[in-house]
Amino acid sequence: MFLRLLRDSFLRRRRRKLLAVAALALGTAVTMASLSVALDIGDKVARELRSFGANILVRPQADTLPIEIGGVDLRPLSEGSFLDERELSKLKAIFWRHHILAFAPFLFQSARLPGGETVVLVGTWFEKPLAIDDSTSFATGLAELNPGWQLDGDWPADAAEPEAVAGAELAERFGWRPGDDLTLALAGGHRVTLHLRGRLRTGGDEDRQLFVPLAWLQQESGRPHAFRQLQVSALVSPEDEFAQRDPASMTPVEFDRWYCTPYVSSIAHQIQEVLPGTEARPVYRVAQAETAVLSRVERLLAVVSGVALLAAVLVVLSTMTTTILERRTEIALMKALGADNLNVSGLFLAEATLLGLAGGALGYAGGLAGADLLARSVFGATITAKPVLLPVMLALATAAALVGTLIPLRGAQRTDPAIALREK
Amino acid sequence: MFARLVARGLWQRKSRVLIALAALTVSATLTAALSNLHLDALRKIRSEFSRYGPNVMITPRASSAELLPVGIARELRAELAPEAESASVGSLAAVAPYLYAIVEVQGESVVLAGTWLDQFARLGGFRLEAGAAPGADSESGDRIWAGVVVARRLQLSPGDRVSIRYAGSERSFAVAGILSTGAAEDAQLLADLDAVQALAAAPDTLNAILARAAGSAPDIERKVAELAARFPAAAVNPLRQVTQAEFRVVERIRWALVGITLIVLLITSLCVLATMTAQAFERRQTVGTLKALGATEARLAALFLGEAVVLALVAGAVGFLAGAALARWLGATLFAASVTLRWSTLPLVLLVTQGVALSGAFFPLRLVRQTQPAVILRGE
Numbered sequence: 001m002f003l004r005l006l007r008d009s010f011l012r013r014r015r016r017k018l019l020a021v022a023a024l025a026l027g028t029a030v031t032m033a034s035l036s037v038a039l040d041i042g043d044k045v046a047r048e049l050r051s052f053g054a055n056i057l058v059r060p061q062a063d064t065l066p067i068e069i070g071g072v073d074l075r076p077l078s079e080g081s082f083l084d085e086r087e088l089s090k091l092k093a094i095f096w097r098h099h100i101l102a103f104a105p106f107l108f109q110s111a112r113l114p115g116g117e118t119v120v121l122v123g124t125w126f127e128k129p130l131a132i133d134d135s136t137s138f139a140t141g142l143a144e145l146n147p148g149w150q151l152d153g154d155w156p157a158d159a160a161e162p163e164a165v166a167g168a169e170l171a172e173r174f175g176w177r178p179g180d181d182l183t184l185a186l187a188g189g190h191r192v193t194l195h196l197r198g199r200l201r202t203g204g205d206e207d208r209q210l211f212v213p214l215a216w217l218q219q220e221s222g223r224p225h226a227f228r229q230l231q232v233s234a235l236v237s238p239e240d241e242f243a244q245r246d247p248a249s250m251t252p253v254e255f256d257r258w259y260c261t262p263y264v265s266s267i268a269h270q271i272q273e274v275l276p277g278t279e280a281r282p283v284y285r286v287a288q289a290e291t292a293v294l295s296r297v298e299r300l301l302a303v304v305s306g307v308a309l310l311a312a313v314l315v316v317l318s319t320m321t322t323t324i325l326e327r328r329t330e331i332a333l334m335k336a337l338g339a340d341n342l343n344v345s346g347l348f349l350a351e352a353t354l355l356g357l358a359g360g361a362l363g364y365a366g367g368l369a370g371a372d373l374l375a376r377s378v379f380g381a382t383i384t385a386k387p388v389l390l391p392v393m394l395a396l397a398t399a400a401a402l403v404g405t406l407i408p409l410r411g412a413q414r415t416d417p418a419i420a421l422r423e424k
Numbered sequence: 425m426f427a428r429l430v431a432r433g434l435w436q437r438k439s440r441v442l443i444a445l446a447a448l449t450v451s452a453t454l455t456a457a458l459s460n461l462h463l464d465a466l467r468k469i470r471s472e473f474s475r476y477g478p479n480v481m482i483t484p485r486a487s488s489a490e491l492l493p494v495g496i497a498r499e500l501r502a503e504l505a506p507e508a509e510s511a512s513v514g515s516l517a518a519v520a521p522y523l524y525a526i527v528e529v530q531g532e533s534v535v536l537a538g539t540w541l542d543q544f545a546r547l548g549g550f551r552l553e554a555g556a557a558p559g560a561d562s563e564s565g566d567r568i569w570a571g572v573v574v575a576r577r578l579q580l581s582p583g584d585r586v587s588i589r590y591a592g593s594e595r596s597f598a599v600a601g602i603l604s605t606g607a608a609e610d611a612q613l614l615a616d617l618d619a620v621q622a623l624a625a626a627p628d629t630l631n632a633i634l635a636r637a638a639g640s641a642p643d644i645e646r647k648v649a650e651l652a653a654r655f656p657a658a659a660v661n662p663l664r665q666v667t668q669a670e671f672r673v674v675e676r677i678r679w680a681l682v683g684i685t686l687i688v689l690l691i692t693s694l695c696v697l698a699t700m701t702a703q704a705f706e707r708r709q710t711v712g713t714l715k716a717l718g719a720t721e722a723r724l725a726a727l728f729l730g731e732a733v734v735l736a737l738v739a740g741a742v743g744f745l746a747g748a749a750l751a752r753w754l755g756a757t758l759f760a761a762s763v764t765l766r767w768s769t770l771p772l773v774l775l776v777t778q779g780v781a782l783s784g785a786f787f788p789l790r791l792v793r794q795t796q797p798a799v800i801l802r803g804e
Contacts, residue, residue, distance in 0.1 A: 204481060284551055303754050
């Protein structure tokens with residue numbers, strides 16, 4: 001009897017039921033879309049923030065003091081210690097290897113132009129495919145490390161070829177254009193000719209440097225595989241109070257938690273583990289700005305999705321309330337025929353549950369599509385579906401449907417059947 | 425008569441009207457809250473980028489071998505606001521000049537950077553490991569701050585005295601604190617500009633000026649263009665990685681917010697539509713009676729639209745106040761920012777609410793037009 005009533009209710013009032021399912025689906029979809037965007041946006045913004053450049057700097061530990069001005073180490077190559085570039089594939093073997101977005105080794109040497117001026121040669125990787133193991137390779141280098149830089153021309157090949165990219169200020173001063181050949185003298189008077197492939201404008205110190213392939217500079221200076229400094233760009237989560245603590249003072253459980261969270265400090269720690277003899281330090285100002293921006297953005301989106309959730313619940317409530325108010329006569333008739341409040345409630349709540357489940361499932365799919373559309377148009381990236389949200393959405397829609405039914409139902413049940421029936 | 429019809433029409437169906445009113449108020453509240461919060465939240469996010477420190481770099485135009493006159497930095501400093509936070513959009517919030525000298529300390533070569541220490545502190549981006557922070561009050565003539573790497577290698581701690589040699593001259597400094605930035609400054613010593621200029625016998629010269637312009641990325645670009653025109657001898661450039669990151673992040677957040685707000689508005693207006701349609705359906709009898717009594721369709725439409733307008737006005741006013749309060753509370757608890765009540769958003773809120781209400785009344789109007797008095801009044 002109960003099931004027949006339920007089935008009849010759905011078959012006879014198809015339009016009304018469709019409206020309720022639509023409202024529930026819409027509400028769930030909005031919640032789902034804003035929740036997906038909010039959950040994903042932290043990651044997207046973090047990626048955008050990587051255009052700041054490196055957030056971890058790695059240097060040899062046992063070293064004389066670097067003479068660094070404007071990001072360039074001015075020590076002659078006869079001084080200080082070096083690192084070995086063959087070790088670098090190990091960076092993609094640390095616990096948070098997928099969070100290492102890019103890195104590039106640097107070697108510096110000054111050179112003299114025919115006019116007598118000194119320029120700094122910066123040897124680095126540009127777009128190097130680094131073999132991680134036999135089957136995979138990882139594209140890294142200056143281009144990946146600083147996606148915000150504007151290059152006019154091409155990056156040189158990462159081979160021991162005499163090619164270069166000039167900083168914009170330098171190129172402007174000497175009237176260099178991509179395609180020109182530059183002659184300069186390295187330390188010791190050794191003369192070389194560089195083929196200029198491009199011109200780089202960053203607004204920073206790089207505008208006054210001359211970038212050459214690392215392999216070529218190593219070969220010319222007789223230091224195979226050596227580099228001075230490694231810049232790493234890692235995707236990090238905002239530093240909280242816990243991240244500020246000294247790992248040495250943590251309990252083993254806390255240490256595990258710290259180690260398994262992609263804080264900039266724990267990633268730096270893991271880099272030190274795989275590259276012994278190095279010191280990896282987070283670049284404080286980048287980490288600070290990143291943390292501040294990320295936590296603000298996450299909070300803002302949490303608020304907005306909370307507001308969207310509220311709106312969705314209210315929509316569902318009002319639609320369900322309307323549906324129940326319309327069926328006051330039906331309730332009165334059922335009661336006049338001898339049904340008690342429990343029977344009536346059971347029927348209506350069962351209906352609400354079915355509607356909620358249907359609406360929730362539809363809303364999950366719709367919301368995912370909506371979030372994907374939003375992410376595509378705003379971020380040019382896709383949203384990863386989070387199946388864990390499906391039960392959450394089903395529960396949410398059902399709960400909203402039940403609450404939306406329960407409140408007006410109690411009012412309707414209180415009405416005397418005689419009065420409700422006479423109204424018609 | 426018209427007003428009475430509208431008022432009675434609303435009053436007699438209180439519970440129904442309340443639902444429509446609630447839905448409209450929600451959409452008004454959300455519009456008000458999000459439009460009020462939007463500007464302040466984005467400004468707050470934007471201001472977080474200033475934690476990166478400098479966003480403008482001024483260097484000698486011709487080559488790195490030549491130097492900048494210190495006059496440029498002095499001129500810029502005279503225009504600074506007294507507090508970094510109170511710098512107006514498009515003006516500078518901090519100006520730190522730099523002169524570098526490669527000096528000898530305990531037989532090791534170290535880079536000594538001379539700057540205005542209060543401005544260095546304003547730019548920020550460092551962490552104090554020990555000792556006193558550099559600032560305006562530090563009578564800094566013979567005080568020096570050491571980067572962590574230098575401090576460890578030369579075993580310096582706050583209170584120590586170090587003797588610094590440059591070419592022929594020598595000068596003694598007291599270590600005031602240990603700083604860490606994670607960048608080149610870790611391997612440098614930092615002292616007051618005048619002291620470094622005196623030591624290096626290079627008065628009135630600079631290697632570079634780092635500055636922070638307040639405002640958004642376009643404001644910074646404008647300021648850079650203005651400075652470049654003012655100082656033709658200098659190369660003025662925005663630090664593009666900072667300005668671009670800011671621009672892109674803020675734009676994206678803005679669109680994400682607008683997107684979510686639009687979706688929310690869409691569903692609330694659908695809700696209003698559903699409620700109003702259901703109401704019109706229920707009032708077929710009234711419509712039939714009015715038509716039988718000679719009401720024209722235009723008058724009936726005016727009646728329905730009048731109701732919608734009254735509802736929207738009430739909902740808009742209530743929603744604006746509720747939304748402003750919500751934005752204020754959210755701003756205070758989540759962003760530690762005071763969200764100012766913007767009366768300029770009131771017309772927007774009223775407009776959106778009217779739009780939602782009128783579009784909700786549009787479908788019912790068709791229903792009214794199709795109503796045949798004879799059919800309705802015959803019963804059923």
